[in-house]
Amino acid sequence: MPEKTTEELESVAIRFTGDSGDGMQLTGTKFTESTALAGNDLSTLPDYPAEIRAPAGTLAGVSGFQIHFSSKEISTPSDHPDVLVAFNPAALRANIDDLRPGGMVIVNTDAFNDKALARAGYDEDPLPALRDRVKLVEIPLTRLNREALNDLNLSYRDADRSKNFFALGIMFWLYHRSMDPTLRWLESRFKGDILEANVRVLKAGFAFAETTEMFPVSYVIPSAKIQPGIYRNITGNTALAWGIAAAGTLNDCPIFLGAYPITPASDILHELARYRNFGVKTFQAEDEIAAISAAIGASFAGMLGVTTTSGPGFVLKQEALGLAVMTELPLVVVDVQRGGPSTGMPTKIEQGDLLLALYGRNSDCPVAILAPSSPGDCFYTMIEAFALAVKYMTPVVVLSDGYLANSAEPWLIPDVASLPRNPVVHHTETAGFQPYNRNPETLARPWAVPGTKGLEHRIGGLAKDEKTGNVSYDPHNNERMIQLRAEKIARIANDIPPVEVNGEDQGGLLIVGWGGTHGAIFAAVKEARESGINVSSIHLRHLNPFPSNLFEVLSRFDQILVPELNQGQLSRLLRAEFLLPAQPMIKQQGQPFQVSEILERIRTMLREEK
Amino acid sequence: MVDVAAKLTQKDFATDQDVRWCPGCGDYSILANVQRVMPEFGIPRENFVFISGIGCSSRFPYYMNTYGMHTIHGRAPAFAAGVKASRPELSVWVVTGDGDGLSIGGNHLLHAIRRNIDIQILLFNNRVYGLTKGQYSPTSRTGMKTKSTPDGSIDYPVDPVKFALGASATFVARTVDVDAKHLQQTLRRAHEHNGTAFVEILQNCPVFNDNEWIELENKKTRSDATLVLEDGQPLVTGSKGQRRGIRIENGIPSVVELGDDEDPIAAGVAVHNERHDSPAYAFALASLERPNFPVPIGVFRSFERAAYDTMLTAQVTQAIERRGEGDLHALLHSGDTWTVE
Numbered sequence: 002m003p004e005k006t007t008e009e010l011e012s013v014a015i016r017f018t019g020d021s022g023d024g025m026q027l028t029g030t031k032f033t034e035s036t037a038l039a040g041n042d043l044s045t046l047p048d049y050p051a052e053i054r055a056p057a058g059t060l061a062g063v064s065g066f067q068i069h070f071s072s073k074e075i076s077t078p079s080d081h082p083d084v085l086v087a088f089n090p091a092a093l094r095a096n097i098d099d100l101r102p103g104g105m106v107i108v109n110t111d112a113f114n115d116k117a118l119a120r121a122g123y124d125e126d127p128l129p130a131l132r133d134r135v136k137l138v139e140i141p142l143t144r145l146n147r148e149a150l151n152d153l154n155l156s157y158r159d160a161d162r163s164k165n166f167f168a169l170g171i172m173f174w175l176y177h178r179s180m181d182p183t184l185r186w187l188e189s190r191f192k193g194d195i196l197e198a199n200v201r202v203l204k205a206g207f208a209f210a211e212t213t214e215m216f217p218v219s220y221v222i223p224s225a226k227i228q229p230g231i232y233r234n235i236t237g238n239t240a241l242a243w244g245i246a247a248a249g250t251l252n253d254c255p256i257f258l259g260a261y262p263i264t265p266a267s268d269i270l271h272e273l274a275r276y277r278n279f280g281v282k283t284f285q286a287e288d289e290i291a292a293i294s295a296a297i298g299a300s301f302a303g304m305l306g307v308t309t310t311s312g313p314g315f316v317l318k319q320e321a322l323g324l325a326v327m328t329e330l331p332l333v334v335v336d337v338q339r340g341g342p343s344t345g346m347p348t349k350i351e352q353g354d355l356l357l358a359l360y361g362r363n364s365d366c367p368v369a370i371l372a373p374s375s376p377g378d379c380f381y382t383m384i385e386a387f388a389l390a391v392k393y394m395t396p397v398v399v400l401s402d403g404y405l406a407n408s409a410e411p412w413l414i415p416d417v418a419s420l421p422r423n424p425v426v427h428h429t430e431t432a433g434f435q436p437y438n439r440n441p442e443t444l445a446r447p448w449a450v451p452g453t454k455g456l457e458h459r460i461g462g463l464a465k466d467e468k469t470g471n472v473s474y475d476p477h478n479n480e481r482m483i484q485l486r487a488e489k490i491a492r493i494a495n496d497i498p499p500v501e502v503n504g505e506d507q508g509g510l511l512i513v514g515w516g517g518t519h520g521a522i523f524a525a526v527k528e529a530r531e532s533g534i535n536v537s538s539i540h541l542r543h544l545n546p547f548p549s550n551l552f553e554v555l556s557r558f559d560q561i562l563v564p565e566l567n568q569g570q571l572s573r574l575l576r577a578e579f580l581l582p583a584q585p586m587i588k589q590q591g592q593p594f595q596v597s598e599i600l601e602r603i604r605t606m607l608r609e610e611k
Numbered sequence: 612m613v614d615v616a617a618k619l620t621q622k623d624f625a626t627d628q629d630v631r632w633c634p635g636c637g638d639y640s641i642l643a644n645v646q647r648v649m650p651e652f653g654i655p656r657e658n659f660v661f662i663s664g665i666g667c668s669s670r671f672p673y674y675m676n677t678y679g680m681h682t683i684h685g686r687a688p689a690f691a692a693g694v695k696a697s698r699p700e701l702s703v704w705v706v707t708g709d710g711d712g713l714s715i716g717g718n719h720l721l722h723a724i725r726r727n728i729d730i731q732i733l734l735f736n737n738r739v740y741g742l743t744k745g746q747y748s749p750t751s752r753t754g755m756k757t758k759s760t761p762d763g764s765i766d767y768p769v770d771p772v773k774f775a776l777g778a779s780a781t782f783v784a785r786t787v788d789v790d791a792k793h794l795q796q797t798l799r800r801a802h803e804h805n806g807t808a809f810v811e812i813l814q815n816c817p818v819f820n821d822n823e824w825i826e827l828e829n830k831k832t833r834s835d836a837t838l839v840l841e842d843g844q845p846l847v848t849g850s851k852g853q854r855r856g857i858r859i860e861n862g863i864p865s866v867v868e869l870g871d872d873e874d875p876i877a878a879g880v881a882v883h884n885e886r887h888d889s890p891a892y893a894f895a896l897a898s899l900e901r902p903n904f905p906v907p908i909g910v911f912r913s914f915e916r917a918a919y920d921t922m923l924t925a926q927v928t929q930a931i932e933r934r935g936e937g938d939l940h941a942l943l944h945s946g947d948t949w950t951v952e
Contacts (some may be wrong), residue, residue, distance in 0.1 A: 038949050182947055224951075233948045243942060250939045257697045259689075277930035279937030282923055284696055287722035291689035294682065294719075298662070298693025301680055302701065306693065324683050414948065417940045451678035451694070451701050454657045459626070459672050461681025471628060472673065 005211075009221045012071030013176065014079035017168075018096050019088030020057050021050055021064040024165040029066025030409075031169055031186065035178035037234040037411050040224025041070040044520060045409040046078035046593065051264065051347045058120040063095040072223040076375075076520035078408065080595035086168060088112060088142070090121035097131075105136040107171070109164070111143035138215050142167055149205035150198050159195075163202045170206020177221050180207060228413055235412040237376035237405030237517075238265070241335065242272035244383025245307055246279050252387055253424040255280040257299030259292035259308045264347040265406045266337040269309045289314035293321040293334065300330040301460070303427055303450030305387055309335040311403075312354055313344060316361070322396055323362040326486060328460040329437070329446050331390035333383070334368075338402040340591040349591025350404040352516055352566040358398045359545060359574075365483050367490040369393070370545040372400040372516035377412035379405060382542065388423050393493055394445040400544070402566070404593050405517040431455035436470035444489035446470075490546060497543045499550040504530060504537030507557035510606060512538040513583065514564055515571055518594055522564060525599035536603050544571070552579050560606060562586055564599055619650040626676045632667060637788030637814035641735065642674055644794045649677075652702070652802055660703045662691045664711040667742050668735040668814075671706040685716025688723035691730045692919075699920040702802070703730040709750040710740050713769055717749075724778040727806040729918040731798075734771050735788075735812050739820035757819075771811040772897040772911055776890045781806040783893065783911045788814040789828050793839070793908060800910055806918045813908075827906055836901065840909030842885045845875040846896075848905045855905070856880030859895050866904060885913040 015032070019025045026047055036043050046067040055062030069079035081101040087093035089112040100106065108128065118126060131137050146164040147157060166183075173180050180203060187199050210216050235243075249256040258281065260270040274283045282304075286292035293308040300306035310318065315336040325332045338354045340346030358370050369389055373382035379401060386397040428434070428447035436458040437446045449456040458470060466473040467481055502511075503526060514522040519540045526538040539554060541547070555561055555575065561583040563572035569585030576583050586602050588594060624646040632638045649659065659677035663669035665684035672679030678701075682690045687705045695703045705723075712720050712734045723730065739757070740746040746759040750771065754763040775783045782804040786797040794812070801808035813824045826836040838848040838857065846857035847869065854869040859881045867878050876882065887893065893912040899905065 034947055038947060040949060040951060227951055229951050231944065231948050231950050233944070233946065246937065246942065247939055250937065255697070257693060259693060276937060276942075277927045278934045279942075280927060280931075281937075282696060282927065284692065284923075286689065286692075287718055290686055291692070291719055291722065294686040294689035295693030295696070297682075298680070298690035299697040300693075301678075301690075302660075302694045302698040304697040320683050321686065328680070414943045417943070451660045451698065452658055454655065457657055457677050459661075459675075459679035459681065461672070461679075462683060463681065 005216075006218050007221055008218050009223065011073060011222070012069065012075060013084065013220065013222060014067060014069040014082040015084040015086065015172065016065055016067040016082035016096060016099070017086045018063060018065040018092035019165070020092070021052065021055050021062045022057065023064070023088045024162070025049075025064045025066050025088070028165045028169050029068060031183045032172055032178065033068050033409055034182045034234060035173065035180070036068065036070045037232070038182060039178055039222070041072065041222055042075050042225040042227060043068060043070040043409070043411060044075055044078045045069070046404070047407045049348055058089055058091050058117050060091050060095050060121065063092050065092070065096060070222060072225050074225065074227060076524045077593075077596055080597050086172070088165070088168075090118050090123055090127070093127065094121045094123065100135065103135060105138065106131060107138045107140060107168070109142035110139045111141045140171070140215065145205070145209060146202050149202050153194055153198055155194060155198060160198065163199050166199050167202040167206035170203040170208075171210040174207045174210035175216060175219050177219060180204070227411070230413045232411045233414055234409050235376055236407055236409045237373065237379045237401055238268040238337070238407065239272055240376055240379035240412065241373075241383055241401060242269045244380040245269070245273060246276050246281055247380065247420065248384050248387035249279055249281060249305060251384060251420055251422050252305060252391060254303070254305050255282065257296060257304040257306050258283045259286050259295035259299070259306070260284070261286050261289045261292045261310065261314060263289070263311045263314045265339055265403045266309045266311045266314075266335065268406070269335065269337075289317040290321060293318040297321060297325050297328070297330060297332055300325070300332050301328070301450070303448070305331065305333070305391070305425075307333040307335070309337070311337045311339045311347070312341050315354060315357060319361045322368065323366050324462045325396040326362070326366045326368060327462050327465075329394045329486070330396075331387075331394055331448070332396040333386045333390055333399060334396060335399045335401060337406045338400060340403070346591045348403065350402055350517070350566060350593055351589060351591065352400070352402055352518070353570070353589070354400060355515075355544060355567065355570040355574075358400060365487065367487050367545065369395055369397040369490055369493050370400060370543070371397060372542055372544055373405060374516060374519035374540055374542055376405055376408050376410050378542070384420060388421060389493055389496060391423065391425055391448070392445065392496070393443050393489055394448060395490065400516055402517040427453065428456065429453055435468045436460060437465065437468055439485070443492060444485060494546040494549045497546070497548050500539045500541065500548040500554055502537050502539055502554060505535065506537070506554070508535050508537055509558065510536045510560045510562060510603065511555065511558035512536065512562050512564065512599070512603070513541065513555070513571065513575065514538065515541040515544060518564060518566065521594035521596050522599060524596045525603065528596065528600055529603050534603060534607060536607070541571070547578070555579060555581050555583075560584065562602065562606060564588070564594055564602070566594070619656060621646045621650065623656060624649045624676050626674055628673050630674050631670065633818050635815070635817035636667070637737065637816070638668060638671070638735065640788045640791065641733070641794065641812055641814065642671065644791055645798060646675070648795050648798045651799070654702050658701050660694055660701050661706060662687045662694065662703065663706040664716055665742070666708040666711040666740075668706055668708040669711060685711050685714070686719055687711070688716065688719040688730075688732065692723055692726070692728050695728050695730050695920045696923055699729065699924055705730055705732040707732065707734050709734065709736045709738060709771070710748045713771060713774065714749045720774070721778045724775055724780045724807045724809060726919040727781050727916055729806055729920050731801045731808045731810065733810050733812055735814040736771055737814045737816035737820055738823050739816050741816050741819055745819035770897060773894060775809040776893050776897060776912060779890070780809045780912065781916050782808040782913045784809070785811045785813065785908050785911065787824065787827050787833075787837075787908060788812055790833070790908075797909070800913070804913060806916060826901065827908070836905055838899065838905040838907045840883050840896070840907050840911065842883055842910070845880045845882050847875045847880060857899065857904070859892065862891050862895050864895050864899055864904065885910050887912070
């Protein structure tokens with residue numbers, strides 16, 4: 002066995018890439034699980050095509066999964082991977098430009114034949130030229146994988162399906178990760194020859210890396226020093242689904258989810274459909290409109306109604322959402338934003354629906370809007386959304402996005418006893434009951450539900466009398482009701498914590514972010530500050546209403562920069578609301594911000610000022 | 612509870628709101644008859660929920676002193692699904708029209724029926740848009756001249772009963788707005804049914820499509836113009852000297868002229884059976900139209916099949932039996948976790 006050495010690194014970013022049928026998402030997920038258990042901080046970025054099986058070997062069909070892991074705290078999946086694993090020429094071509102200069106590239110040489118090269122658009126084999134530029138590791142993966150399985154009765158086709166696990170075995174050895182979580186998963190998932198094949202190639206990959214001279218060095222990334230506690234790995238969609246289930250428990254009121262399948266929100270429906278024992282009822286409706294309508298019906302009946310969707314579906318829900326505003330029922334609407342407009346780029350990332358959430362309905366029709374800032378934060382955001390919906394008898398929109406939905410991070414599991422409990426108490430007092438008699442503090446109307454004797458009443462979308470809720474076309478009553486509904490949403494600011502400044506609380510430049518861009522903005526500001534630049538940042542989790550100290554904070558800075566994955570929607574709002582010169586920093590390429598992009602913009606702005 | 616409910620009267624189901632349909636509208640009769648049968652069901656008033664969409668008929672919930680929701684155009688079945696699926700103990704009624712239910716809301720009607728959610732759907736069919744002042748509807752006859760079809764409609768209409776049968780409805784009936792006795796009896800049958808009960812109510816719009824159903828409404832003509840369906844009884848209609856029966860061969864209906872004392876079964880007249888396994892028989896009945904045939908009223912089809920809300924509740928109960936009540940702490944700690952000291 003050749004002499005091997007071990008090197009310690011602070012952090013590494015690896016991108017697994019291949020055809021969309023090569024199992025890259027699974028490979029990345031399994032590597033992530035072992036990395037989480039190794040105690041590193043981590044952040045992941047899956048990036049895959051919308052087509053389930055795009056034409057094999059083409060650039061359009063390339064699927065990737067990036068993981069950034071470290072012994073320090075990190076907040077992004079990293080702009081540039083240190084290691085690129087490419088299962089075919091198309092994967093190499095689509096990703097090689099992102100590699101950190103001098104990084105490592107691991108390729109499956111068996112996939113680099115003339116036909117595949119042509120399909121990827123290469124005129125000639127790119128590997129010879131690459132050998133000088135990067136640390137190129139050329140492994141005949143397909144052949145080695147078949148050899149590991151040659152005594153099993155598997156077709157080449159079936160055998161080849163496990164070659165991603167051969168590669169995973171290699172990566173486990175290279176970065177000192179444990180195979181155990183993956184082995185446990187395989188045992189729970191498969192049996193017979195398929196189980197045997199996957200276990201065998203995983204171990205074969207590990208052993209191959211250990212013995213081959215291709216890898217003279219393996220790498221250790223010490224565990225990160227993070228807040229003590231019990232951790233798990235979590236994606237935004239899972240955290241969001243668990244937040245919904247938790248809201249049912251914490252509010253002591255059953256959840257009713259109306260949903261229609263749509264990328265990238267469907268996983269929330271899948272996840273919640275498994276929790277019937279939490280009293281969760283999931284209803285896969287015939288369309289987006291029926292999904293929200295059923296949820297509103299459930300709210301009227303006294304349940305916690307929720308509907309989950311993405312951009313195009315959120316558009317369809319607007320009329321029903323208007324009815325929920327008019328009938329003043331608690332409802333939570335989750336929009337996992339995706340690349341748009343129209344069908345757009347379903348699996349890609351964008352924050353394009355903020356103004357839709359605010360203004361997407363006819364007339365003046367306000368709703369509360371929250372946006373989680375990290376995958377784990379999706380859990381807490383949902384708990385808060387339900388609490389506000391019930392307390393203020395209003396729809397609450399939660400704007401997640403495709404990045405939060407599918408990215409993973411280590412998550413400090415909260416103590417259930419520490420979570421806010423707000424048991425729902427439906428209105429039962431008959432004396433003086435009026436369907437629209439408001440709580441003087443919150444302006445919420447009573448939540449009186451069918452089955453309650455003496456409180457029979459009718460609600461609907463027609464303009465209604467300020468007290469009785471009966472249909473009313475009185476002009477002044479109508480204007481008062483519109484203003485009351487707006488005032489009710491404005492008062493939610495009383496329940497929102499003031500926004501906190503990261504960095505000095507006054508100065509030359511403030512970066513304002515919202516939602517899923519928190520990690521990139523935070524990392525850029527941190528790096529800028531470490532290099533001596535005076536810049537601060539705030540991150541908004543509450544988009545309507547804004548935190549009550551927002552104007553005061555904004556006005557303490559000379560310049561305001563608002564990085565958003567849209568054409569400047571929040572910056573427009575800040576300008577309109579506060580008459581302050583908030584500058585947009587826009588990106589709408591279906592990808593998250595890179596830290597370097599924001600950092601560069603910070604430098605440019607401060608340079609121009611001088 | 613039942614004692615209290617039994618004391619309820621028609622009046623208890625009326626609200627203090629002025630009823631604002633046009634004079635002579637068929638909706639008045641339907642409202643009065645619905646209010647009349649409600650007390651018979653022995654259900655506390657607070658356990659009724661009336662849900663409607665948009666249109667003349669959809670003002671209905673405002674006039675029922677129960678829980679009610681006037682929702683958005685076409686979507687009432689979806690709202691009702693949410694109410695019933697979350698609270699199966701409630702008696703949920705949808706009131707819709709031919710435009711609301713079969714045009715903008717056709718999709719929701721289809722899926723509520725196919726799921727067999729235990730709700731009653733009353734579709735008032737006047738073959739015209741009333742609230743928007745007189746455009747043709749999806750049930751209007753081809754050629755109908757309206758504001759939006761000055762040269763006559765070139766749409767082929769959809770038949771509500773055929774639509775419901777096509778969606779595998781477990782209960783399909785048709786009745787007439789002013790035929791109080793038949794309407795009440797049909798509502799009772801709809802209420803008794805477990806699963807989606809779909810009832811088409813032929814209803815007159817005196818302003819935009821007057822006399823559309825006059826033959827079926829007029830006491831003098833209706834015995835000849837209608838065929839009253841009764842389970843186990845031969846398909847016979849007509850006054851003395853006009854007696855006719857319906858024969859159905861290979862799914863094709865035909866009229867059999869009958870003598871006043873003639874045995875219809877011996878003459879090959881079909882015997883009504885609500886519970887045929889195949890919907891083909893009911894579909895053949897639904898194809899009987901004026902002027903060549905009498906129009907069937909009554910229950911076309913009624914059979915038992917587990918309701919959506921019952922099965923959903925059972926899944927929740929079984930999940931709790933199998934896995935125990937949901938434990939948030941256990942959920943958050945499920946799968947791989949690690950401890951940072």
